[in-house]
Amino acid sequence: MSYRLGVDVGGTFTDVVLADAVTGELVTDKVPSDAEQPARAVLHGVRRVLDRSGISPEQIEYFSHGQTFALNTVLQRSGARVGLLVTRGFPDLLSIGRLRLDDPIDLFTAERTPLVAEADVREISERVTVGGVVVRALDPDEVRRAVRELVASGVEAVAVAFLHAHLHPEHERAAASAIAEEFPELPVACSAQLWPEEKEYERATVAVLAAHVGGALGAYLAQLAGALRELGLSCPLHITKSNGGVAAVDERPGENLLAAVETLLSGPASGVAGAIRLAAAAGVHRMITMDMGGTSVDCAVVDGAIPYSTQSRIGEFPLILPSVEVSSIGAGGSSVIRVDPAGVLKVGPRSAGAWPGPACYGRGGTEPTLTDAYVVCGYLDPEDFAAGTVPIDVAAARAALEPVANRLGLGLEEAAESAVSVATAMMHAQLVPLCAQRGIDTADLVLVAYGGAGPVQAALLARALHTAEVLIPASPGTLCALGALSTELRADLVAPIGWRVADEVLARTWEELTAKARAWYLAQEHTLHPDVQLTRWADVQLDGQSFTLPVALADGVPATVAALREAFAADYRRAYAVDPGDAGIDVRTLRITLAAAGNLPLARRQTAEPAQVRPHLVVENGRVVKGEVHRRPGIAAGTEIQGPAVISAPDTTVFVPSGFRATVDGLGNLRLRGEANA
Template sequence: MGPVAARGGCVRRADRPYSLRHPGRRPVVRTVQPWECRVTSPQHSLGIDIGGTFTDLSLWRADEERFITLKVPTTRAQPALGVIAGLERLESEHGIRPADIGYFVHGTTIALNTLIERDGARLGLLVTRGFRDLLVIQRLRMPTPYNWRTGRPTPLLPRRHVFEVTGRLGPEGTEEIDLIEADVDAAVDAARAAGLDGLVVCLMHAYRNPVHEQRVRDRVRERAPDLFVCCSHEIWPRMREYERALISIMNAYVMPKIDSYLGDLETRLAGMGLPARPFITQSTGGIVTAASARRNPVETLLSGPAAGVMGAIHAASLVGVSDFITLDIGGTSADVAFVDGGAPRISQSEHVADFPLLMPVVGVSSIGAGGGSVITVDEMGVMRVGPVSVGADPGPVCYGRGGTRPAVTDAFLVGGFLNPDSFAGGHLQLSVEAAREALKPLAERLKRSEAETVEAVIQVAASSIYAELSNLAAKQGVSVADYAMLPFGGAGPLLAAPVADELGITRILVPGAPGTLCSLGALLSDVSKPFVRSIVLPLSEAAGLLAEAFHELSGQARLWLASEAPELSAQRFEVAADMRYLGQSYEIDVAVEPRWLEEADLAAIAGAFHRRHRAMFAHADEAAPVEVVDLRLTIVGTTEKPAARAVAVRAGEALRPSGSRQVVVAGRFEEVPVYLRRAISADSSFVGPAIVEQDDTTIYVAPGWTVGSHASGTLIMERTR
């Protein structure tokens, strides 16, 4: 056997190309391309986000100091085709050759879709003897306490593929029972007989001491080098064996798809002459190399939504706004996130495909319908929007691709909000008549006119977002009226004003390219990665261990960044602790200053916890003992950010609409002025109702709203009634 590369959760032979076995397919072998890593000062920089309906591109053209944005349809079966189509359009329409692109960042939903569609690797799980039913028992609480018929999610692998291994470590990491390697051998034999692709190892208390997991990994590699192995202590070494096992299983489950896709993408990009080494966005809002993403793909599960939030933070910072709610409405869903003080809220309690994800991610919640959400009327005559989506293929009826079910986009088109000739930059012609015919049965069932039916669709979509967003705000102890709203995605600016009216929000910020903000966010993100160390001690006893953990994690982080992006000299640490009152079962996230750890300032750490607890739950007990569960450190390597030119001021030149059309306003058609976004200067202003058209989206200015333009190109909508 040759030397072994053991970085990340899955191991492979270091002296041969990366290989993963696919269910029912021959092994896929990829050789990493010898690309140059350029993170700063490239000629042109490209950010890409693959959504369920469209693939978005944001290119920074360095020679002209401006952004170019494109939208191309997503091919679900082969997502790389959308990327290639976008690159071809950049060359044919703008003269940007792939060879001119020196920096390439890419966000993808492939890992997330693999989980949702249950189309991942066939896996086995090795657990400590006595814990075979770990995935079946899960957590004893019901997912929905008030629903007696609710069930727990079906595990990603069946019980017959869970294998017990004798051996036990205590909660402090000391060995209580020696590992029996014969059990490992039996598990390997059973896995090979079942035709499994890989094995996941999650043993008790491995977060404290990985020695047993390491021995299992080495034994599997020795007995079955064709099986890949993921160990829980190498993915996210935290207490709680069920959640730790889930993270490791999800990582291994999506790995073949991610490896195959990224390998295919790298080969295609190299064939087109693109010299940049691809970077991939993460769920934390940062980026890593494609090689890192292939090792730990679980970190990319929510990369697209996270990149959108990072793009929104950049856009809001240009106008001096730091507290706002993002509203990302794409083809399939409406996602929201709270931003406080210019930083996203980091969550460790998100659910992905019904499973808890106990890793830090940008807190994005899916709460409503998207442009492709299907409109139905039930047997009681009640209209519903979503959750089923028509996707990009066949798409809404108005796409003319064989779709038969009316979607929200069809209603927007019939209502006059969309221009059928300029949708997606004019690259997709929409059929008003087809959309009208699709909506007609709904109008008949509702006994309403066409305009009233369109108004009902808007009200139902806005009301569902209002209800869910209000609940989210209540859980976080905030009032939505204290925030501005920043909409993006293809449909976000269309629904922003109706949603804001429902919520009592009085200010809306519409960035320059809202339809492609996720790809812009990817382009503007920094290289980063989180690291964790379990503590599980009362704060009064944890001073030494906290200092030791901080130095250990910071050392690991510096080594990682040096190998990931050695040319980045500007870096910083973001440190947080998961803390709780002694005896509580769940902890809260508390930001910690590094000097508190180095100086053993336990009073400062405790004070930060009490303040955070009071902010979240409106009370704190400063006399109660506090426990530290984990210490987390994120290293951030700062990338160079492009700075676009300010929007020009056209003094003395009045803004004139490009035309007008019939648009549904308050349940009836009304002649409404239409403005072109590119014609709006920094000193322009106008009032609603109005429509603003641009290549990547359409903005609806509702009655009672005024619009002004900022020098950054952001439109600022303010409610006047």
């Protein structure tokens, strides 16, 4: 028997999924994350799930994991101190950025603080024009002198970002070689090597992020790989990427730099990929994915395929590498509830974290959180939370919320329900514009909810959004780990176009990118990902404009400017409801995406345990009403449950409000529909 392991390291919990490679049957577990030593929590979770299943490490044929280590390193600015080499005359590249304010009417907007201090920037007297003419040759001795100064001042890694290097990377390569001669152990991230695309600020940011995170991520992966090998796992190790795919763990220093930027959004991305796969098996292709954990809610609007963006942000930093388009809201289960000086009830973004966590966890926390509000409202079952592994202290939850209720002049239950309503309103305010931008009516979508807290909040959000249905997977609390386990091998490659494109340039460039993509695939452990699909992309804009649209050229369509213009015109009309007419097009970048699907089957719903139903009280519309508690493992396929009800499971809890009916389908998914949609 062969098995596969998927792990997702979140801010509060580390989730582990063990899958039977033949039947798809799952064994899941959750352990508290370890912020100081994340690999320790992974190893603890893997040991637990193997021991519970009676499986030996030698039976594991595949391991993949998503992590927030790289992301947290950037957000906390806890990585390496980075020095930056730039073309002379551009020392303020990171400080100036794009001169765009996140909120133009905010009079108190904070000044941008780059990851590289002003004192750690060095100008190099080199210059190459956009056409490739060398105006000033690179002096390797000047590069070495600059790096000596930086290292002597305490710099731990170097990023190199020269003007027009995306088209002409020779000077960046020469600078890296000069540095390596004198400082062979110093990490050096060259912007054109990592992501050769125009936009100097964004390209430089990629190099700086890689230099800042690469060393720490490499040490983490080496520690994790060593611990797993010591445990007895001999299978290939994979890490999830921001583009929703996976790649083999490569511990070479240069590869760690690339992995550092490719995995910054890996956790949310693998969750979206897993949700789409499970929903598609249930016949759902248009959806809003809702991943609600302890610190945030990550949502994606899916209209038939994974949504991608090259305009993501990591805190205040832009990320131009393709990534799953996820919108984050700082309202998770551990988000702190407060009343601001104006007397307005707020939820988040500050979180109580994994430790001490919500007051109801009984770990010494005293601040009220959204989870405490769930407990007071009866949306969680204190007798069967997390399969009894986390005791719930109802009195502590009530005591934590009491000051909030007093400040608002409300009863305790009313204040708790109001906090839940605020969280719902925050999610609604984020999602409605996202759907409107795409011309999508939320009533036509299904809300796919997962994460530890998502199924608690999902029906309330669905009611506000008027979505047709809520789908809650069989194991929603560990779906990101399942996504890491079952997603595809995926690589994105890019090539800049620095002149007016011709048919032969299109064909040749895409052929070169295709060859590189196939070489990458052959270098991976690809046996379990046999089905390869290649997609050609181009970033195209109208002549004279400066905003591009990503245009895909369908299989079988010739690589010609005429075909690209036709595809661009269709996408332009779809995006702007305007016909571009005969206007000329400007092709800025060509891309190739290689995706190789895996072959892990989905398990069907097995025979249920004997049903367990108990009476329960919940708060709705400020009143305490009678409901029921059901245990999810005991609900057979086809069973219908009328709200109000609470459905407890080992990895999450589902709240079914009045007016909703829950049914179990053949895959074990819970399907919630309001009376208006029944």
